[in-house]
Amino acid sequence: MYILAPSVLAADFGKLAEDTAKAREGGASYLHLDVMDGAFVPSISFGMPVIASLRGYTDLVFDVHMMVEDPGRYVESIRAAGADIITVHQEACTHLDRVIGQIKASGAKAGVALNPATPVSTLECVLDQVDMVLVMSVNPGFGGQKFIPYTLDKVRALRQYFDRKGLSTDIQVDGGVNRDTIRPLIEAGANVLVAGSAVFGGDVKANVETFMNIFKEYER
Numbered sequence: 001m002y003i004l005a006p007s008v009l010a011a012d013f014g015k016l017a018e019d020t021a022k023a024r025e026g027g028a029s030y031l032h033l034d035v036m037d038g039a040f041v042p043s044i045s046f047g048m049p050v051i052a053s054l055r056g057y058t059d060l061v062f063d064v065h066m067m068v069e070d071p072g073r074y075v076e077s078i079r080a081a082g083a084d085i086i087t088v089h090q091e092a093c094t095h096l097d098r099v100i101g102q103i104k105a106s107g108a109k110a111g112v113a114l115n116p117a118t119p120v121s122t123l124e125c126v127l128d129q130v131d132m133v134l135v136m137s138v139n140p141g142f143g144g145q146k147f148i149p150y151t152l153d154k155v156r157a158l159r160q161y162f163d164r165k166g167l168s169t170d171i172q173v174d175g176g177v178n179r180d181t182i183r184p185l186i187e188a189g190a191n192v193l194v195a196g197s198a199v200f201g202g203d204v205k206a207n208v209e210t211f212m213n214i215f216k217e218y219e220r
């Protein structure tokens, strides 16, 4: 029911495949891949070649978070590189409906992300079409930032909406997720939790296991 998506942004890039294998050993089923273009967000991370290369080393679900301007330009190539879920920012798409259609046509699951200061109401017209909504709980661009508490209200509002509609749409939260912030997030209705520094800082397998044990508290 609950899914941990370790974000490789905090991994040792010289040992990506190794760190990914450790996360899988601990029980993770997703791998969160942060693509940054230096325009939508200040930093530049990695793109298709790195994702395609890593695809050869793991069967984890590739959950690609596109922090790029006009992400519609890259949907097909990110899918071809191995993405299973492609999440685009509402703020980066002039034609969001078209991009969601493009992602679905590619065969990937479609996610839409919101920056902390972007209200849930901006997704009103597309909420019934997406497989996942990503609530950013830090301003995107860097790992290791502090969780922004008001984003919990957005998670609650989304879960209420999906429950009312009888939809089992995933709600993902990304940014500052750790063993202190994860319980309020689950209680607010999040079911896909991204964690970068809390997974890849230290013993990766043990860190993932800690999250898995917290999930068990809620799955009983």
Ligand SMILES: O=C(CO)[C@H](O)[C@H](O)COP(=O)(O)O
Binding pocket: 007, 009, 010, 032, 034, 065, 067, 138, 139, 140, 141, 142, 143, 144, 145, 174, 175, 176, 177, 194, 195, 196, 197, 198
């Ligand atoms: O999208 C992201 C940053 O924009 C990352 O997924 C996120 O920051 C994960 O890192 P941490 O868990 O250390 O906050």
Ligand SMILES: [Fe+2]
Binding pocket: 007, 032, 033, 034, 065, 174, 194
């Ligand atoms: Fe992310």
